Amino acid sequence: MSENLLEVKNLKINFKTYAGIVQAVRGVNFEVKQGETLCIVGESGSGKSVTSNALMKLIPQPPGIYEEGQILFDGRDLVPMTEKEMTKIRGNEIAMIFQDPMTALNPTMRIGKQIMEVILKHNKNVSKADAKKRAIELIDQVGIPFPEQRFKQYPHEFSGGMRQRIVIAIALAAEPKLLIADEPTTALDVTIQAQIIELMKEIQRTSNTAIIFITHDLGVVANIADRVAVMYAGQIVEYGTANEIFYNPKHPYTWGLLGSMPDLDNDADQLLRTIPGSPPDLIHPPKGDAFAARNEYAMQIDYEQDPPMFEVSATHFAKTWLLHPDAPNVPVPEAVRKRIEGYIQKNKEAGIDLGKVGE
Amino acid sequence: MIKFILKRLMYIVAALFVIVTLTFFLMRIAPGSPFASEKSLPPEIEAALQEEYGLDNPWYIQYKDYLVSTAQFDFGESMKYKGRSTNDMIAESFPISLTLGIEAMILAVGLGVLVGVVTALYHNKFPDYLGTTIAVLGISVPSFILAGLLQYFVGLKWQLLPISGWNGFIYSIMPAFAIAVTHMGFIAKLVRSSMLEQNSSEYVKMARAKGLGKWTTVFKHTLRNALLPVVTYLGPLFAGVITGSFIVEQIFAIPGLGKYFVTSITNRDYTVIMGTTVFYSIILLFAVLIVDIIYGFIDPRINLKGGKK
Numbered sequence: 001m002s003e004n005l006l007e008v009k010n011l012k013i014n015f016k017t018y019a020g021i022v023q024a025v026r027g028v029n030f031e032v033k034q035g036e037t038l039c040i041v042g043e044s045g046s047g048k049s050v051t052s053n054a055l056m057k058l059i060p061q062p063p064g065i066y067e068e069g070q071i072l073f074d075g076r077d078l079v080p081m082t083e084k085e086m087t088k089i090r091g092n093e094i095a096m097i098f099q100d101p102m103t104a105l106n107p108t109m110r111i112g113k114q115i116m117e118v119i120l121k122h123n124k125n126v127s128k129a130d131a132k133k134r135a136i137e138l139i140d141q142v143g144i145p146f147p148e149q150r151f152k153q154y155p156h157e158f159s160g161g162m163r164q165r166i167v168i169a170i171a172l173a174a175e176p177k178l179l180i181a182d183e184p185t186t187a188l189d190v191t192i193q194a195q196i197i198e199l200m201k202e203i204q205r206t207s208n209t210a211i212i213f214i215t216h217d218l219g220v221v222a223n224i225a226d227r228v229a230v231m232y233a234g235q236i237v238e239y240g241t242a243n244e245i246f247y248n249p250k251h252p253y254t255w256g257l258l259g260s261m262p263d264l265d266n267d268a269d270q271l272l273r274t275i276p277g278s279p280p281d282l283i284h285p286p287k288g289d290a291f292a293a294r295n296e297y298a299m300q301i302d303y304e305q306d307p308p309m310f311e312v313s314a315t316h317f318a319k320t321w322l323l324h325p326d327a328p329n330v331p332v333p334e335a336v337r338k339r340i341e342g343y344i345q346k347n348k349e350a351g352i353d354l355g356k357v358g359e
Numbered sequence: 360m361i362k363f364i365l366k367r368l369m370y371i372v373a374a375l376f377v378i379v380t381l382t383f384f385l386m387r388i389a390p391g392s393p394f395a396s397e398k399s400l401p402p403e404i405e406a407a408l409q410e411e412y413g414l415d416n417p418w419y420i421q422y423k424d425y426l427v428s429t430a431q432f433d434f435g436e437s438m439k440y441k442g443r444s445t446n447d448m449i450a451e452s453f454p455i456s457l458t459l460g461i462e463a464m465i466l467a468v469g470l471g472v473l474v475g476v477v478t479a480l481y482h483n484k485f486p487d488y489l490g491t492t493i494a495v496l497g498i499s500v501p502s503f504i505l506a507g508l509l510q511y512f513v514g515l516k517w518q519l520l521p522i523s524g525w526n527g528f529i530y531s532i533m534p535a536f537a538i539a540v541t542h543m544g545f546i547a548k549l550v551r552s553s554m555l556e557q558n559s560s561e562y563v564k565m566a567r568a569k570g571l572g573k574w575t576t577v578f579k580h581t582l583r584n585a586l587l588p589v590v591t592y593l594g595p596l597f598a599g600v601i602t603g604s605f606i607v608e609q610i611f612a613i614p615g616l617g618k619y620f621v622t623s624i625t626n627r628d629y630t631v632i633m634g635t636t637v638f639y640s641i642i643l644l645f646a647v648l649i650v651d652i653i654y655g656f657i658d659p660r661i662n663l664k665g666g667k668k
Binding site for chain 2: 056058062083084086087088090095096098099100103104105106107108109116117118121122154158167170174306344
């Protein structure tokens with residue numbers, strides 16, 4: 001196994017508001033290896049975007065507070081770094097793709113200049129002409145025809161999907177080691193989504209960039225992830241390889257997420273399932289397991305003590321008391337199990353070897 | 360572009376026609392006459408004066424005469440000051456107001472944008488509170504109070520600048536400052552809120568994610584977008600400032616254009632009223648046109664041709 005490119009250790013991010021201190025991220029641990037894709041999934045308000053912005057130190061301070069924890073990138077801790085040191089890392093070693101391509105580009109600057117800016121900022125000895133050449137190459141690389149004419153245009157002359165490609169080109173401009181994509185496909189329609197995901201996969205194949213992909217779309221996760229972190233209420237509740245999360249989920253929240261994904265193959269005739277209730281108030285996080293109130297399998301201890309991360313396998317962890325040796329054996333809900341079997345069946349038919357995925 | 364400007368020039372002519380017509384009828388409705396004074400004139404002299412200025416004609420003849428003379432930009436002789444034509448009065452006093460106005464505008468825009476940017480950048484920190492306080496003070500302290508204070512302290516106590524008069528650049532500093540402070544406050548508030556709005560948009564975050572520093576982000580990305588609403592405000596402001604301020608010019612004894620806007624009305628000096636009104640309207644309408652043209656340069660999304668190519 002290769003070295004970890006990024007290691008996040010017990011990261012806690014708080015926000016000071018008039019109502020009180022919001023504990024947006026409450027002790028998150030994960031790591032990303034070179035060339036690997038980590039997907040962070042979870043519903044709105046679970047702390048996915050805060051985590052991703054925190055990695056770039058893009059949380060405004062105040063109101064944001066880095067309460068605790070380390071962000072080790074290439075062995076260096078980013079948390080104590082000054083703004084000035086961060087400008088050498090941002091865009092250069094870690095780049096970011098934003099959710100809404102319609103607003104992520106400066107409307108009054110030619111897109112060529114917006115790409116060149118990154119190249120010129122991070123390579124002191126590149127001439128303007130070379131930067132322009134490279135920018136045109138990048139526009140071509142992300143699949144936009146007539147790159148030279150496009151170079152001179154303004155963002156409003158591009159469609160949403162095209163703009164997201166430009167945002168990706170900007171992110172790639174300085175050949176970063178880590179790419180953080182914060183819901184890059186949410187604002188796009190489905191066909192464009194697929195194109196953008198293909199583009200990102202191709203980038204990863206050719207440049208061996210590590211990607212952290214934030215999304216709430218499990219379909220996208222299945223397509224792109226090597227590893228998956230499921231977030232709930234500012235914590236990672238289940239963490240494992242994509243196969244482990246999809247075929248052997250252990251956390252009731254993950255079951256809920258899988259169950260609420262529309263599935264036309266396995267139970268098209270059923271009503272769309274939902275997870276009842278809503279996420280807890282993070283100003284006053286509940287005692288015990290944050291998911292307990294919405295968990296139909298909650299036990300007494302869930303309301304009293306926060307569960308630790310239980311190891312399912314060397315790569316698979318879940319934060320639920322159900323994995324405690326003394327807990328009753330709760331099987332995966334019938335509907336979710338049927339779906340998983342459906343997926344496995346489909347993959348077998350397609351000749352995909354899943355390897356060992358739990359029992 | 361040329362087509363756009365020609366079209367706008369036509370609108371300006373139409374707007375001027377409406378303004379002249381309204382001014383004419385408002386002047387007629389207002390009671391009094393240019394020849395009314397404490398000593399009442401003998402009726403035959405008043406009649407002779409009325410006749411000389413064509414005020415004895417029926418209103419539609421007078422209206423026609425006004426339209427014709429306005430179209431020729433010849434507003435005629437002042438009815439109050441014998442032997443002085445309205446055009447001369449404007450030509451004499453406008454350059455003074457223009458100089459003062461441009462100085463005031465440079466001060467107001469320069470300081471206003473600076474304070475606005477700093478307050479936005481240090482949002483909810485000490486420089487923000489300080490800058491906002493200065494801006495609010497600037498807006499709320501009337502120019503005549505500020506002018507008086509300046510004259511007393513800077514002029515009289517410390518003897519740094521001349522108290523009043525118009526005799527070179529040094530005389531213009533205090534009045535320009537007195538005019539500028541209110542506008543500076545407004546511009547600072549406008550820039551601040553506009554910058555804050557831009558700062559929450561994703562392209563600013565993107566610029567920071569590219570590794571650009573705080574100030575580079577402001578100057579290369581945020582400021583240009585944040586200045587769009589400010590430019591809108593600057594057009595009419597510019598027209599107002601360069602045509603002089605009655606109060607500040609009176610306090611500093613500056614022979615500018617500002618006083619004619621007020622005195623011509625109290626004197627019922629019909630020709631001067633019409634002259635100053637048309638003059639101000641032309642400047643205002645052109646200022647607005649220029650703002651629209653500048654807009655097209657600052658914001659590429661605005662297409663001056665209107666519609667598709």
